[in-house]
Amino acid sequence: MDKLLEVKNLQTHFFMAEGVAKAVDGTTFSIGRGQVLGVVGESGCGKSVTARSIMRMVRPPGHTVDGEILYSRADEGSQSTEIDLLQLPATGPEMRMIRGGEIAMIFQEPRASLSPVHRIGDQISENILLHQDVTSSQAEEIAVEMLRQVHIPLAEQRMQAFAHQLSGGMCQRVMIAMALSCHPSLLIADEPTTALDVTTEAQILELMQGLQAELDMAIMFITHDLGVVADMADEVAVMYLGKVVEAGTAADIFRDPRHPYTVALLESLPRMDQKREWLQTIRGVVPDPYSTLSGCPFHPRCADFMPGVCDEIVPQPIALDDGREVRCLLYTEHAERAPASEGQALLTAEEISNQ
Ligand SMILES: Nc1ncnc2c1ncn2[C@@H]1O[C@H](COP(=O)(O)OP(=O)(O)OP(=O)(O)O)[C@@H](O)[C@H]1O
Numbered sequence: 001m002d003k004l005l006e007v008k009n010l011q012t013h014f015f016m017a018e019g020v021a022k023a024v025d026g027t028t029f030s031i032g033r034g035q036v037l038g039v040v041g042e043s044g045c046g047k048s049v050t051a052r053s054i055m056r057m058v059r060p061p062g063h064t065v066d067g068e069i070l071y072s073r074a075d076e077g078s079q080s081t082e083i084d085l086l087q088l089p090a091t092g093p094e095m096r097m098i099r100g101g102e103i104a105m106i107f108q109e110p111r112a113s114l115s116p117v118h119r120i121g122d123q124i125s126e127n128i129l130l131h132q133d134v135t136s137s138q139a140e141e142i143a144v145e146m147l148r149q150v151h152i153p154l155a156e157q158r159m160q161a162f163a164h165q166l167s168g169g170m171c172q173r174v175m176i177a178m179a180l181s182c183h184p185s186l187l188i189a190d191e192p193t194t195a196l197d198v199t200t201e202a203q204i205l206e207l208m209q210g211l212q213a214e215l216d217m218a219i220m221f222i223t224h225d226l227g228v229v230a231d232m233a234d235e236v237a238v239m240y241l242g243k244v245v246e247a248g249t250a251a252d253i254f255r256d257p258r259h260p261y262t263v264a265l266l267e268s269l270p271r272m273d274q275k276r277e278w279l280q281t282i283r284g285v286v287p288d289p290y291s292t293l294s295g296c297p298f299h300p301r302c303a304d305f306m307p308g309v310c311d312e313i314v315p316q317p318i319a320l321d322d323g324r325e326v327r328c329l330l331y332t333e334h335a336e337r338a339p340a341s342e343g344q345a346l347l348t349a350e351e352i353s354n355q
């Protein structure tokens with residue numbers, strides 16, 4: 001894999017009066033050039049904070065206190081240079097060129113990410129002018145074209161609108177247009193289609209897939225929707241309490257999940273052949289990030305909990321034969337029994353995306 005971004009042992013903590021919330025606590029994953037990485041996990045597991053850390057947009061009381069974010073920047077020729085984004089000043093010129101130009105982000109709350117006092121056309125054009133060698137009228141033309149591509153009706157008139165005059169779904173499409181306007185090499189899409197109806201969602205996903213193929217753009221796709229991940233992603237990273245607990249190809253993870261948390265997430269999906277009246281839920285709730293659980297952070301909720309092992313030993317990432325990484329003591333010498341999920345085929349990626 002030609003690596004575009006490699007995140008190593010990322011630690012972003014929030015220093016609050018109540019204590020230190022370790023929102024991102026040792027996250028490690030990588031994204032290949034032109035690849036789609038699906039990032040999944042329950043609410044509060046650190047997906048958005050990971051994304052903001054990559055963009056160097058974490059605000060106090062949050063701070064990235066450790067780790068590396070290695071970004072492979074394409075040079076003029078076929079060479080590339082690797083830079084650690086954490087070593088760059090967050091508001092310095094280099095990071096400003098990368099942010100929004102080479103690495104763009106669609107935020108989970110689009111309205112909060114658009115300026116309330118500038119017309120949306122000006123916001124998109126300004127971003128294009130900052131990152132591309134074009135005149136202001138060319139930037140405006142590109143902006144209108146991008147708004148058309150994300151299916152905003154009357155795009156030219158909408159250039160004059162302010163964010164508060166648009167619906168939530170419309171704001172989300174404006175964010176998508178802005179992010180895609182500079183043809184980034186990495187698009188971080190944080191729940192990009194949650195505010196949209198299913199028809200528009202399908203169109204936007206198609207647009208993103210089209211651009212991804214055409215421009216060889218990589219996407220870090222953060223979502224709760226495993227169906228969308230099955231449809232879009234090459235690789236999947238499953239997060240739990242600030243850590244990636246399982247990472248591998250989408251096909252492997254959907255066919256044969258290894259971490260009990262991934263198994264539980266997939267079991268909570270509706271299935272066409274399911275006779276049960278109720279859907280399976282994952283027992284318990286995600287502990288708050290202030291908690292200091294001993295051993296594996298998932299142990300109080302785990303179906304395969306091994307007393308005296310899982311509540312005492314902190315699991316480290318383990319590389320399995322098929323190239324997958326899993327943080328689970330079932331795959332160590334501590335395991336007293338075979339993993340319950342072994343050989344248990346759930347659904348194929350195709351079956352999930354068809355649901
Ligand atoms: N500004 C902040 N101040 C304090 N804690 C924060 C702040 N932002 C995030 N956190 C904490 O960090 C943890 C991770 O939050 P994050 O927003 O990354 O979750 P998420 O995985 O994106 O969830 P969701 O699926 O709901 O979007 C949460 O427990 C959250 O409370």
Ligand SMILES: [Mg+2]
Binds near residue numbers: 048
């Ligand atoms: Mg989030």
